[in-house]
Amino acid sequence: MSAQIIDGKAFAASLRERVGAHAATFAEKAGRKPGLAVVLVGEDPASQVYVGAKGKATLAANMESFEHRLPADTSQDDLIALVEQLNADPAVDGILVQLPLPGDLDEQAVIAAIDPGKDVDGFHVESAGRLMVGREGFVPCTPLGCIMLLQDRLGDLSGLNAVVIGRSNIVGKPMAQLLLDANATVTIAHSRTKDLPEVVRRADIVVAAVGRAEMVKADWIKPGATVIDVGINRLAPAEGEKRGRLVGDVEFAGVKDVAGAITPVPGGVGPMTIAVLLRNTLVAAHAHEGLEPPEGL
Ligand SMILES: NC(=O)C1=CN([C@@H]2O[C@H](COP(=O)(O)OP(=O)(O)OC[C@H]3O[C@@H](n4cnc5c(N)ncnc54)[C@H](OP(=O)(O)O)[C@@H]3O)[C@@H](O)[C@H]2O)C=CC1
Ligand SMILES: Nc1nc(=O)c2c([nH]1)NC[C@@H]1CN(c3ccc(C(=O)N[C@@H](CCC(=O)O)C(=O)O)cc3)C=[N+]21
Numbered sequence: 001m002s003a004q005i006i007d008g009k010a011f012a013a014s015l016r017e018r019v020g021a022h023a024a025t026f027a028e029k030a031g032r033k034p035g036l037a038v039v040l041v042g043e044d045p046a047s048q049v050y051v052g053a054k055g056k057a058t059l060a061a062n063m064e065s066f067e068h069r070l071p072a073d074t075s076q077d078d079l080i081a082l083v084e085q086l087n088a089d090p091a092v093d094g095i096l097v098q099l100p101l102p103g104d105l106d107e108q109a110v111i112a113a114i115d116p117g118k119d120v121d122g123f124h125v126e127s128a129g130r131l132m133v134g135r136e137g138f139v140p141c142t143p144l145g146c147i148m149l150l151q152d153r154l155g156d157l158s159g160l161n162a163v164v165i166g167r168s169n170i171v172g173k174p175m176a177q178l179l180l181d182a183n184a185t186v187t188i189a190h191s192r193t194k195d196l197p198e199v200v201r202r203a204d205i206v207v208a209a210v211g212r213a214e215m216v217k218a219d220w221i222k223p224g225a226t227v228i229d230v231g232i233n234r235l236a237p238a239e240g241e242k243r244g245r246l247v248g249d250v251e252f253a254g255v256k257d258v259a260g261a262i263t264p265v266p267g268g269v270g271p272m273t274i275a276v277l278l279r280n281t282l283v284a285a286h287a288h289e290g291l292e293p294p295e296g297l
Helices: 008-030 045-060 076-088 107-113 125-133 141-154 172-181 196-201 269-288
Strands: 035-041 064-070 094-097 161-165 185-189 205-208 226-229
Touching: 008 045, 008 141, 008 269, 035 045, 035 076, 035 269, 045 064, 045 269, 064 076, 076 094, 076 107, 094 269, 125 172, 141 172, 141 205, 141 226, 141 269, 161 172, 161 196, 172 185, 172 205, 185 196
Parallel strands: 035 064, 035 094, 161 185, 161 205, 205 226
Antiparallel strands: none
């Protein structure tokens, strides 16, 4: 039996379509478009690709995109001054500072400077705290995208065993909280977990957010399980290749014969992240104008 391939790219395209339609309605009411500011410090090639993709998707969804590209030697004070300028700018509804930051820049301090009402990444401690205690707030884009894919496929997640591999603040921890909120029984595994394959074998839902190419193997997967692969790993180029292939944290070729459903890399979680970022920006814009939040997103 071969797993159903969860088409994150198509799901994301449909979400961006709905966000774009809402954004057009918003512009009629508010007399301006929703605005997303993206700050990129330094010249990391992968980050440049992501920031370019975000800018394009923002414009295509009837939103304003403000890109700020700063040199790698930007000081902490200058970066925070830019964030404060964006906080004060009424045309800016959402602020994303691309991570990781180069050099000695203090990521936590920069995120803390973002107005929580514009924290469309959901990385501010205020957003993290709201998620933890079940109050409304911005949820990090990648885990929110994953839970949308899971609920679309499985419906009610009540009582299902979910194993999240990885405990970062931007993926693993918020992912586990969202699964818990959906009444799954949640295990968080990490680099100190004993007998990870055995832990993963109990899972009806596996979310892999590790950053290790093809680590999760076919014999770790309970037959029929739903596998969400968050990992984005660039392999070294093979003979004759200019760039290495992009692979996830899951050995797709083997796991797809055991799982019930699986997200591919590319074309799975990655596109959802950008679509949810636009969704969060749209929600922020409505709040800033005192409008009711958009429905059906
Ligand atoms: N698709 C998308 O939109 C996005 C994709 N990503 C990708 O997701 C992956 C994870 O990202 P992120 O959460 O930021 O990564 P981090 O490096 O911050 O966290 C990785 C986690 O994996 C755990 N880990 C490392 N090695 C092992 C191991 N051998 N066994 C079990 N657990 C292990 C670490 O454990 P410990 O805490 O013990 O060190 C840590 O909790 C990366 O590939 C990243 O590129 C990230 C964000 C968005
Ligand atoms: N403040 C901040 N917020 C982020 O959300 C954030 C960040 N920093 N830093 C880096 C990570 C990574 N990330 C991805 C977004 C889209 C794809 C994506 O669209 N991937 C495509 C492939 C892209 C390609 O071909 O390179 C796919 O999986 O199909 C991947 C990864 C957001 N991140």
